[in-house]
Amino acid sequence: MKITIKDIAKIAGVNPSTVSRSLNDSDLVSIKTKERIKKIAKEKGFEFNANARGLSTKKTDTIGVIFPEEYEEFSAGLYLGYLMNSIRRVLEKESLDNIVDFPRNRITGKSNVEQLIIKGKVDGLLLINSELTESEVDVIRKSKIPHVFLHSKPKNFSILGMDFIYTDHVIGGYLATEHLIELGHRNIMTITTNEEGNEEFGERTAGYRDALRKHNIIIDEGLIFKVETNFRAGYNLIEENLELLEHITAIFAQSDMVALGVIEKLKELGKKIPEDISVVGYDDIKFGEYFSPKLTTIHQPRQKLAKIACERLVKLINKNNKEEVLQKILKPKLIVRESTGKRIIKI
Amino acid sequence: MKITIKDIAKIAGVNPSTVSRSLNDSDLVSIKTKERIKKIAKEKGFEFNANARGLSTKKTDTIGVIFPEEYEEFSAGLYLGYLMNSIRRVLEKESLDNIVDFPRNRITGKSNVEQLIIKGKVDGLLLINSELTESEVDVIRKSKIPHVFLHSKPKNFSILGMDFIYTDHVIGGYLATEHLIELGHRNIMTITTNEEGNEEFGERTAGYRDALRKHNIIIDEGLIFKVETNFRAGYNLIEENLELLEHITAIFAQSDMVALGVIEKLKELGKKIPEDISVVGYDDIKFGEYFSPKLTTIHQPRQKLAKIACERLVKLINKNNKEEVLQKILKPKLIVRESTGKRIIKI
DNA sequence: TTGTAAGCGTTATCAG
DNA sequence: CTGATAACGCTTACAA
Numbered sequence A, B: 001m002k003i004t005i006k007d008i009a010k011i012a013g014v015n016p017s018t019v020s021r022s023l024n025d026s027d028l029v030s031i032k033t034k035e036r037i038k039k040i041a042k043e044k045g046f047e048f049n050a051n052a053r054g055l056s057t058k059k060t061d062t063i064g065v066i067f068p069e070e071y072e073e074f075s076a077g078l079y080l081g082y083l084m085n086s087i088r089r090v091l092e093k094e095s096l097d098n099i100v101d102f103p104r105n106r107i108t109g110k111s112n113v114e115q116l117i118i119k120g121k122v123d124g125l126l127l128i129n130s131e132l133t134e135s136e137v138d139v140i141r142k143s144k145i146p147h148v149f150l151h152s153k154p155k156n157f158s159i160l161g162m163d164f165i166y167t168d169h170v171i172g173g174y175l176a177t178e179h180l181i182e183l184g185h186r187n188i189m190t191i192t193t194n195e196e197g198n199e200e201f202g203e204r205t206a207g208y209r210d211a212l213r214k215h216n217i218i219i220d221e222g223l224i225f226k227v228e229t230n231f232r233a234g235y236n237l238i239e240e241n242l243e244l245l246e247h248i249t250a251i252f253a254q255s256d257m258v259a260l261g262v263i264e265k266l267k268e269l270g271k272k273i274p275e276d277i278s279v280v281g282y283d284d285i286k287f288g289e290y291f292s293p294k295l296t297t298i299h300q301p302r303q304k305l306a307k308i309a310c311e312r313l314v315k316l317i318n319k320n321n322k323e324e325v326l327q328k329i330l331k332p333k334l335i336v337r338e339s340t341g342k343r344i345i346k347i
Numbered sequence C: 001t002t003g004t005a006a007g008c009g010t011t012a013t014c015a016g
Numbered sequence D: 001c002t003g004a005t006a007a008c009g010c011t012t013a014c015a016a
Helices: A005-012 A016-023 A031-043 A050-057 A074-093 A112-118 A134-143 A169-182 A199-214 A231-239 A256-268 A286-290 A302-317 B005-012 B016-023 B031-043 B050-057 B074-093 B112-119 B134-143 B169-182 B199-214 B231-239 B242-246 B256-268 B286-290 B302-317
Strands: A062-066 A097-101 A124-128 A147-151 A164-167 A188-193 A224-227 A250-253 A278-280 A297-299 A327-330 A333-335 B062-066 B097-101 B124-128 B147-151 B164-167 B188-193 B224-227 B250-253 B278-280 B297-299 B327-330 B333-335
Touching (some): A005 A016, A062 A112, A074 A124, A074 A302, A112 A124, A112 A134, A169 A199, A169 A250, A169 A333, A188 A199, A231 A256, A250 A256, A256 A286, A302 A327, B005 B031, B074 B097, B074 B124, B097 B112, B112 B124, B147 B302, B164 B302, B169 B188, B224 B231, B256 B278
Parallel strands (some): A062 A097, A062 A124, A164 A327, A188 A250, B062 B097, B062 B124, B164 B327, B188 B224
16 A cells, blocks of 8 residues: 555645645645655655546656667667766756657557657656657647757758757768868778668768868869668678779778678778778767777767757746757767878878 | 546546446446547546556556666676566556665665665565665565565575575586686686675686586695676686687686676687687676677576566465466576687697 | 446645 | 545446
């Protein structure tokens, strides 16, 4: 038998409502009784029943975090795993629990976004990298549930009035490429994803193009490669394109895992990094720092992202939304380590 | 305004209780009205309010998943990330949501395990690698909340009557070492964690000893190394102990990431894997398969673990617990890939 | 087969 | 400042 507000009331010889007021720090109770009741509650290990409270107040103190399916994949999984931890750490400060869900249930086919909202299981939604259906957008809008999109730009529906925060990958691609150019490199290969329609990687490639253009370097379409985003794919790409190594002096791999695979193969071929070839990655996974040589990469400000998104969500939930909407785009940062260096002109 | 059971009742011209019964598939309603009501509910997009239902039935259709803090670490994080995905996939089948929490809130210092139980936010608990306080064990026992420990042996409290499932790491250590012995190796180094009191790794080392003993090989304490469990640590260990390479022909690294770091350094030193030195890892992270050479390792049956644990939990929740308790220990499996080979005796 | 009414634990409104 | 009471949305005896 769990202890309820009534039990406390009986013990204290007061009405349940007085207990409720006391425990909610209402100033409609005398400080004396308030403290007395709090003491009893603490002794008895009382905690509010979440369902009863939720039924009465329409608040659940839990928020829904929707992760994309590809969370399973190794490389994305790493990054998203970090992001998840950052989110949990921020929500912890607000004593909010979080329900983690995929966008939809694979068995029933139902949308978890809709279910969480309609069932009233959450006070707000953190939508990570989500493509929503019309029906989902509709439910979100009608229910007016607080929500923030993060990690990537909301796709396939109007952004109007929606809160979001993500990282600008055009700038990321630009920074990586410009870094190589400034080191004297001219023949720079880039490796993007072979996944159709992935905007995130599309932006990275756009940034690559921008940087080359800006520095009056002719874009060679033959230097833009599309492969899966994992270690093996980077490794294999080099193996299958050995003749390339004659032309290029630098590689911008749009994912750290690919970059590491590339480096691994280059090392096997007896190439020196960065003396023979410079390599830049993207994501700043911890592993890159452990690797040899330590990887130069683009850091996505995931902690900042998580922090801003969560804090905004909390504000929305508490109705402290001073600004109309939050639409923020963060800048990634270049982290120079050991895998890039000045172009050395061979005689 | 969300639609409630009353609204449906009004539309159908029946009493709310009839709607409730219909939607819960009670056979106290005529098939005709049942179907009529179901149709209306579907049209209106009705879903039960979780809080009201929970208040009434004491069921929440969500379970709590408690992850250890070290989820943040790279190597453990990977493994646990996989495990988490497996869990989510199983729970999805039961249409259960899951609240993910650390063991305790770092800010308030409160135990999330206790909070979730006392507040009645979850129907059951999946405790991953958890060390519980006395108070927590107490709350769990008194509340009789269904729960399963998984991933590692419950520590620091009596196992009696507690459900658990984990992988036997003694066998894992044994399999890895015996594999090397069978390939002709005699001087086998092992690398375990430097973390005090980590039973999991302690077991792996015990398995290593068992295998040597069984095959009448004298255990050289100088071949048991303790380092952090990450890539860099493996890499550095070799770098700092070059003289070792004279003596040994095989290494059992008790974590894949350490194994990969070891291999990386060995390759840099011009050693051939497995011709010069064989290396076995532990965990079977996907990356090991991508690496070159592909890593021989010990596979922990994480999907099976997740499946059995979740299914058991669901049974407990639905009170279908035929067996008294589930106390199961799974056997890990040796996966032979490219990083181990016959000992080659040099002339 | 259906309706009525009490109850789940909490909050909020209205008196006192 | 405190108590009584209705209400939140749903389930479940108990009646009919």
